[in-house]
Amino acid sequence: MQAMDFAIIKERIYIRTAELAGLPLDGVGPHTTLEGIGLDSSDAVLLALEIEELVGAEVDVGVFLRFPTVGEAMDELARTYAPLVSKT
């Protein structure tokens, strides 16, 4: 598994979240909630897949569901995947 800059993961997640919701990139921020932009658990599965492809490890889909906002999910991801990524 390759260590990775967490900023890359963060950027990819914001881009993918915006794509899935059909929004411009600036329509998604740390305070965005998935249900607020019309996304559901199947979109959470796709967001988890996005990270899995970056870090090469299985990602708990629940991260995107347990936390109300994208920003909180990012914080949790940073904590969980700290050994795999450098937080910047």
Place this chain on the structure above:
Amino acid sequence: MHKERAPAGKVDVSGGQFALDPVAGYNIQRAASPISWQQPFRGFLLTTLTDVAQALRSPALAETNPFLGWHSIARKLGRDYEATLRLFGYMPFIYEGEKHKRLRATLAKGLAPFSDASAIFDRRVARSLAALESSMNFDLARDFSGTLFFEILCDLMDFPEESRAAIRPLSRLSFALDATLPVRLRDDVQRTVAAAMPALAREVGLSLRSGSRNILHSIGEALPADEPDATSAIAHLATVMFLMGGDAISACVTLPVKHLLTVQASDPQATQQRWATLSDDAIRFAAPVDYLTRVATDDLSIGEFPVRRGDRIIASPLAANHDPAHFGSDAGMIRDRGGGAGMAFGAGAHMCVGARIARNVVQSAYGGLSRLPPIEPAGEADLNPGRVVRSLASLPMRFR
């Protein structure tokens, strides 16, 4: 807005830690707040038997199709999940209205003549257990309960023994019901279904042409007259039975046996010779099909709790079946209560259509196990990946 109506869950009942001991988690949650907001589900969790029973029987709470996500993921990733989606189209419990009634009636009528075939169930149980007795060590999940219902259904379908290996994987796919199933496992499900369905359809065709009045024939007779491809429909309905029954019935054996073996030294009622009398309560104890999710189609009340149109409700049969207000302070023990299986098969319009056959098969399994020489644990149990249907992949045992 939900915060004004129910507190956030003290226990996150979706998490991996919870899955290791869900009964303990539900007991903590019920004591703290019988109805709680569960953020991962975006819904209200019910944990008492009274609330769960009321919710499952309410016409204002509709089934949510757990497979809608499959369509969305297939479309967004360009995946071919067609074989799997076709199979889901035959699962009565995910629909409401006419389609639900039609599929449910077909399965109910098809199963009815065979649900009490205890002689056939006993014979398969005896044969499977005799195979275990030839070695000191065995795995109760892999070598017995995990294949029991599949083999019984194949017996009822007159499938030759040598044809069963190709279709057996269809009986281990209950994890496909999980709404948050990772894409990798969805791909596995699709590969399994696509590979096994042609073999199953071939066996169904052969069995139907043999003229035997078996369970497939019975399902065929129950199909609506306008069914365009009866053989395919029967094969898919057979798969629904394999998929929904295989892991759930296995769990009704392994989870209680694991518990009974842990407590039998201090609990005379749990001794192996008495297990034949405990099967209904073992089903209550295990209640392996959980997270029954409904959406409110109208405003209603559950007890005094106001439910608004559009709310999601998660009814937990497992939590309900361990509710001390209904089952007493020994709800966590397995007893000959003579009171059925609680909410293990659900309730209301979506109550498990296979409840009767499942109950009888589990009865046969406990009857057989009670006659075995004494057994004891021989290693750590392993969970299957499913959360909606909780079961064990492995339960190592040995004869004492």
